[in-house]
């Protein structure tokens with residue numbers, strides 16, 4: 314990059330789900346935009362930490378996330394790498410819809426969307442400092458193979474997940490839960506290939522007492538026939554895991570196995586290891602987590618191959634290139650989203666995205682077991698609004714926060730942190746940064762109405778449309794009925810009635 318190219322309207326730090334959507338939104342609004350990412354690909358946790366299906370964009374059957382995030386899903390479906398949102402027959406522990414995707418295509422589609430929008434991308438580049446002048450962020454300092462470089466921008470979007478830019482700029486932040494700093498545990502995700510998934514499903518059907526949760530998945534749109542499969546997810550093997558724990562034969566931070574089918578035949582995805590007490594902003598803690606996470610992956614995959622018949626020919630086919638970090642810093646903004654805002658479905662005039670997912674806190678205690686004995690899964694009374702003020706740090710100008718580090722309590726974060734939530738926040742942060750830069754105002758002074766109009770123009774959903782909701786419910790009920798009639802799903806897993 315020549316020195317004349319080192320000034321941008323907007324720099325987005327971090328190419329995860331919030332960051333690549335933010336960069337796309339910013340560039341589409343005409344701002345000269347740079348996306349900086351430490352890895353050699355985009356996608357953040359989903360592609361680097363081997364994350365499983367995208368959780369719902371829905372509250373019950375109501376789709377609450379659309380706009381650029383939905384364009385991304387549509388593009389993955391069109392390119393043959395995703396099922397789109399499919400309905401889970403039992404949402405407990407999994408969410409009301411799941412969207413299966415191919416991780417390699419995720420990386421590629423994200424990169425294409427950012428570049429087609431006109432944003433520049435700088436990969437293999439770590440942001441380790443900021444330029445602050447007169448209390449405002451004016452750019453970032455990066456380290457990469459070329460050395461150290463300063464890059465200037467009118468507005469910087471911190472989509473690092475950890476609030477790295479905000480921290481370097483001196484913005485107030487909270488680590489994990491207040492007041493004790495407890496953090497959600499981290500997980501090294503993995504996949505196994507060569508699994509007899511039909512036998513796995515039959516085993517689940519014939520041993521319901523051994524599974525806390527099973528959900529079958531009903532497709533809601535057509536997608537590549539190459540991805541056709543009987544999709545399901547489950548949490549169980551409870552007795553085998555208990556016996557193995559008692560016999561000292563299994564090294565695992567929880568007391569059951571949580572898994573999903575994937576877009577690849579015979580490949581099963583596991584969200585099953587757990588390491589508690591890790592601060593994902595500390596290299597020493599992350600190192601400890603990688604060692605312990607890998608120990609659990611090796612132990613559990615060996616256990617499945619040797620003890621569970623349908624895994625006897627399976628092998629460990631993938632692990633995250635890093636441990637999955639759910640929670641670190643929450644940057645304190647002009648408003649702090651609370652658990653009651655989330656659970657009671659609170660609405661705000663400065664809504665820029667909507668939240669829909671239950672409060673999902675994995676047990677933060679080491680080795681204490683599953684959600685029932687330590688974690689939280691709390692359903693919401695209604696979808697809620699995320700106010701623009703949560704993206705605006707309380708005292709630092711020139712900066713917006715996107716993704717999982719926005720201003721929220723530990724409990725509220727546990728709801729919006731899934732991919733639909735952070736993508737919608739990223740859409741708003743990128744659009745706001747572009748508008749602030751081109752109107753030459755600070756992000757906190759941006760007229761929110763202008764931002765809301767820009768989001769609506771791109772198809773974002775900021776308010777409930779009752780007619781749409783009624784149609785979506787009807788469509789979902791018809792799809793479930795058709796799957797039942799065709800014998801593709803079983804009535805026994807329709808555990809709770811659809812939400813009104």
Ligand SMILES: Cc1cc2nc3c(=O)[nH]c(=O)nc-3n(C[C@H](O)[C@H](O)[C@H](O)COP(=O)(O)OP(=O)(O)OC[C@H]3O[C@@H](n4cnc5c(N)ncnc54)[C@H](O)[C@@H]3O)c2cc1C
Nearest residue numbers: 327329330331351357358368440473474637638716717732
């Ligand atoms: C174990 C686990 C399981 C999950 N399961 C699901 C699930 O089933 N469904 C679902 O929808 N969601 C799931 N999630 C949630 C979801 O993946 C994350 O909340 C989401 O990825 C957060 O997006 P983000 O853009 O805020 O941050 P991240 O995904 O963390 O992305 C941050 C990006 O910034 C980059 N970066 C960080 N620091 C710097 C720096 N200083 N300089 C340059 N680049 C930097 C990173 O490399 C990364 O690409 C899970 C998360 C975890 C950890």
